[in-house]
Amino acid sequence: MRRWGRAGPGEAGADRAGTPRRGGCSFAVTTGAAAGAGPQAAGLGRRALQRRFRLRRGGGRRGRRLGGGAAPAPRQGEAWGRERGAGPGAAAPAGLLTAPLPSSPAQRPATTLDEKIEKVRQKRKVQEREAKQAKARDEDAENEDNKTKREESEDFSRNEEEEDVESQYSLDDETIFTKADTVKVKERKRSKKGEKEAERFFEDASQYDDNLSFQDMNLSRPLLKAITALGFKQPTPIQKACIPVGLLGKDICACAATGTGKTAAFILPVLERLIYKPRQAPITRVLVLVPTRELGIQVHSVTKQLAQFSSVTTCLAVGGLDVKTQEAALRSGPDILIATPGRLIDHLHNCPSFHLSSVEVLILDEADRMLDEYFEEQMKEIIRLCSHHRQTMLFSATMTEEVKDLASVSLKNPVRIFVNSNTDVAPFLRQEFIRIRPNREGDREAIVSALLTRTFPDHVMLFTQTKKQAHRMHILLGLMGLRVGELHGNLSQAQRLEALRRFKDEQIDILVATDVAARGLDIEGVKTVINFTMPNTIKHYVHRVGRTARAGRAGRSVSLVGEEERKMLKDIVKTAKTPVKARILPQDVILKFREKIENLEKDVYAVLCLEREEREMQQSEAQINKAKKQLEAGKQESAGEGLERSWFQTREERKKEKMAKALQEFDLALRGKKKRKKFMKDQQKKVQMTPEERSQFEILKSQMYAERLAKRNRRAKRARALPEEEPAAAPAGPKRKKKVSVFDEELTNTSRKALKQYRAGPSFEDRKRLGMAQRRKGGNFKSKSRYKRK
Numbered sequence: 100m101r102r103w104g105r106a107g108p109g110e111a112g113a114d115r116a117g118t119p120r121r122g123g124c125s126f127a128v129t130t131g132a133a134a135g136a137g138p139q140a141a142g143l144g145r146r147a148l149q150r151r152f153r154l155r156r157g158g159g160r161r162g163r164r165l166g167g168g169a170a171p172a173p174r175q176g177e178a179w180g181r182e183r184g185a186g187p188g189a190a191a192p193a194g195l196l197t198a199p200l201p202s203s204p205a206q207r208p209a210t211t212l213d214e215k216i217e218k219v220r221q222k223r224k225v226q227e228r229e230a231k232q233a234k235a236r237d238e239d240a241e242n243e244d245n246k247t248k249r250e251e252s253e254d255f256s257r258n259e260e261e262e263d264v265e266s267q268y269s270l271d272d273e274t275i276f277t278k279a280d281t282v283k284v285k286e287r288k289r290s291k292k293g294e295k296e297a298e299r300f301f302e303d304a305s306q307y308d309d310n311l312s313f314q315d316m317n318l319s320r321p322l323l324k325a326i327t328a329l330g331f332k333q334p335t336p337i338q339k340a341c342i343p344v345g346l347l348g349k350d351i352c353a354c355a356a357t358g359t360g361k362t363a364a365f366i367l368p369v370l371e372r373l374i375y376k377p378r379q380a381p382i383t384r385v386l387v388l389v390p391t392r393e394l395g396i397q398v399h400s401v402t403k404q405l406a407q408f409s410s411v412t413t414c415l416a417v418g419g420l421d422v423k424t425q426e427a428a429l430r431s432g433p434d435i436l437i438a439t440p441g442r443l444i445d446h447l448h449n450c451p452s453f454h455l456s457s458v459e460v461l462i463l464d465e466a467d468r469m470l471d472e473y474f475e476e477q478m479k480e481i482i483r484l485c486s487h488h489r490q491t492m493l494f495s496a497t498m499t500e501e502v503k504d505l506a507s508v509s510l511k512n513p514v515r516i517f518v519n520s521n522t523d524v525a526p527f528l529r530q531e532f533i534r535i536r537p538n539r540e541g542d543r544e545a546i547v548s549a550l551l552t553r554t555f556p557d558h559v560m561l562f563t564q565t566k567k568q569a570h571r572m573h574i575l576l577g578l579m580g581l582r583v584g585e586l587h588g589n590l591s592q593a594q595r596l597e598a599l600r601r602f603k604d605e606q607i608d609i610l611v612a613t614d615v616a617a618r619g620l621d622i623e624g625v626k627t628v629i630n631f632t633m634p635n636t637i638k639h640y641v642h643r644v645g646r647t648a649r650a651g652r653a654g655r656s657v658s659l660v661g662e663e664e665r666k667m668l669k670d671i672v673k674t675a676k677t678p679v680k681a682r683i684l685p686q687d688v689i690l691k692f693r694e695k696i697e698n699l700e701k702d703v704y705a706v707l708c709l710e711r712e713e714r715e716m717q718q719s720e721a722q723i724n725k726a727k728k729q730l731e732a733g734k735q736e737s738a739g740e741g742l743e744r745s746w747f748q749t750r751e752e753r754k755k756e757k758m759a760k761a762l763q764e765f766d767l768a769l770r771g772k773k774k775r776k777k778f779m780k781d782q783q784k785k786v787q788m789t790p791e792e793r794s795q796f797e798i799l800k801s802q803m804y805a806e807r808l809a810k811r812n813r814r815a816k817r818a819r820a821l822p823e824e825e826p827a828a829a830p831a832g833p834k835r836k837k838k839v840s841v842f843d844e845e846l847t848n849t850s851r852k853a854l855k856q857y858r859a860g861p862s863f864e865d866r867k868r869l870g871m872a873q874r875r876k877g878g879n880f881k882s883k884s885r886y887k888r889k
């Protein structure tokens with residue numbers, strides 16, 4: 100039962116692609132700047148035509164599966180395409196959003212990955228047709244009577260050109276479709292210990308008035324109008340709980356499941372405050388920090404939609420978009436600033452008139468991520484620069500409860516609002532798992548391909564652990580004839596946004612992504628999330644599967660679980676509120692797909708080769724451009740224009756800092772058994788380092804240990820702690836007594852008698868003996884005496 104939801108599809112505010120409605124927003128300008136994004140390649144037009152041809156004929160696998168009623172592929176270049184004046188199929192080269200490209204070879208159009216895949220597919224198709232014709236000719240020679248039959252077949256093969264490709268790359272074997280997967284309910288093993296009560300360390304307002312409506316919340320008319328325009332009928336539980344507390348100006352630490360409307364829960368009270376108490380001068384009063392650029396764009400878009408009937412101004416400052424435009428927008432003092440930490444610090448250091456001392460409200464969306472080690476230094480810097488008298492609000496679906504983790508934002512009497520526990524998945528999510536046996540790890544690609552071809556053909560997000568994996572899956576699935584895109588950190592910002600847009604506009608059916616797309620993204624209509632491998636932590640899992648089953652809708656996640664990932668699966672089953680399912684694919688289907696993938700390996704290689712060639716070309720062109728730019732910069736510098744931007748932390752610095760921190764902890768851990776044990780435990784709990792970082796850390800660790808050891812050996816030792824020097828191997832023969840000097844004897848003799856004598860000073864006989872000796876040498880006994888005491 101849905102208790103809340105939108106008023107209906109296609110209503111106002113449906114545009115969540117980040118297209119702003121009002122001017123003055125940096126995103127609008129910068130996306131506009133990206134307009135030049137490469138021309139639309141001819142290959143794409145051909146592809147669209149082929150697809151239309153296939154649908155018209157009612158043939159083709161996809162057409163059949165969709166009941167022949169599938170709409171033709173959306174016209175490329177619609178929506179954003181018109182605004183940006185670019186063919187969406189063409190990915191913009193890196194840096195396009197940040198600087199105008201010089202007019203020279205770099206403007207040479209690059210082909211997209213999809214075009215390369217299509218090229219390889221076409222080539223393969225020609226080869227196969229030729230092979231088929233050759234085979235037919237052989238048969239013809241053998242049997243003259245079948246001549247007419249052969250002609251028919253050739254005719255057919257010419258006409259059904261497209262069908263050939265489909266059957267080769269997709270599925271010629273009908274059993275693959277007819278044989279269904281088995282789905283069983285997974286038994287839940289309840290923890291005997293029982294659930295640990297959450298530590299209650301500040302005021303708790305997790306209980307909310309279920310009958311509260313937006314009208315009861317004392318929100319201004321412009322906000323109520325915007326809420327209606329967005330199609331929100333009832334507030335969601337987190338909105339019911341948070342908005343009244345937020346309006347009181349209290350600090351909040353909130354947790355609610357994915358897709359339950361946390362963005363509106365923190366933006367609405369803030370907008371109300373800004374409308375109620377208008378600014379005297381143009382200053383930034385609200386700062387919203389988010390971990391990823393795409394999320395920044397989305398939060399900015401939601402904020403603009405909610406503020407559309409008020410005079411509140413907003414600004415977006417995230418990486419990958421034009422710096423100069425953002426600087427200009429910041430100088431105008433927007434009321435609300437939405438930013439990623441890195442770009443914000445960049446502006447704070449390089450834009451003299453911009454500061455955070457006027458910030459009245461600080462919001463951390465995905466707060467647990469913002470407070471983890473990755474952003475630690477940047478967050479310290481930002482919080483240092485913010486006003487002390489501010490309201491702070493923290494939101495996440497996996498909100499931490501550890502006081503020490505929250506300490507850095509110095510919350511003042513914060514109110515804890517946990518509508519869900521921090522391991523709860525979205526309420527209408529159906530979770531499925533596919534077991535990968537230890538010796539069948541190589542089946543993952545085949546299983547995912549089978550799922551996407553047979554069961555979940557569209558509106559799917561496929562999460563992989565690495566960028567390389569994501570890229571390979573894009574190629575592989577593309578070669579199978581599926582409409583795929585990829586989203587990860589190896590792409591330029593323009594390419595990332597383009598992939599997202601194509602997925603939202605249903606130009607592609609499957610988006611292969613890394614964890615960069617796991618948090619916060621609200622893409623309407625995602626039906627299925629597939630995990631190629633389980634993520635590192637349950638938190639990551641909750642966010643990944645949270646890309647579906649949003650806003651009261653149903654969704655499904657299918658995760659492949661290897662032997663090593665079973666522990667996480669057990670934890671998920673334990674905390675699940677609805678039964679978790681186990682899906683089993685028929686073995687012969689998996690085998691069929693394995694075979695298909697093996698046959699496609701050559702084509703994958705061909706696509707990779709095309710990519711490499713193109714990359715090399717682009718690199719040399721980029722070098723030429725760089726040299727050109729340097730020449731120009733030289734001229735500008737001499738004209739006094741070349742001002743360098745200063746950076747808070749370079750990537751290298753951040754890496755070094757991370758390493759230094761780990762080493763510091765290790766150093767501490769060396770000092771005691773207890774600390775060492777704790778350190779080891781903490782290390783296990785922490786998010787894993789990359790293999791390179793781990794090996795570097797291990798090297799540094801051993802170096803450090805050696806240094807400590809050397810230092811310890813160099814340290815001056817106490818006489819009594821000195822180890823006895825090992826006597827050299829004594830020569831054979833009678834033992835000779837070692838001659839000990841008086842000096843040695845006196846200094847090393849620690850017997851009670853000798854010490855007493857030392858304290859009492861030299862005896863009369865000694866003094867006499869030494870005095871005589873001194874006088875003989877012509878010295879003064881008193882001043883030169885070895886017994887002289889201080």
Ligand SMILES: Nc1ncnc2c1ncn2[C@@H]1O[C@H](COP(=O)(O)OP(=O)(O)OP(=O)(O)O)[C@@H](O)[C@H]1O
Nearest residue numbers: 104105331333335357358359360361362619621650
């Ligand atoms: N009161 C409401 N009624 C109907 N739909 C709503 C309401 N509030 C928010 N939504 C919609 O719910 C969807 C999810 O909202 P939002 O992105 O804020 O979720 P979230 O809790 O921040 O998710 P995540 O944890 O993944 O970041 C959005 O499409 C939003 O428009």
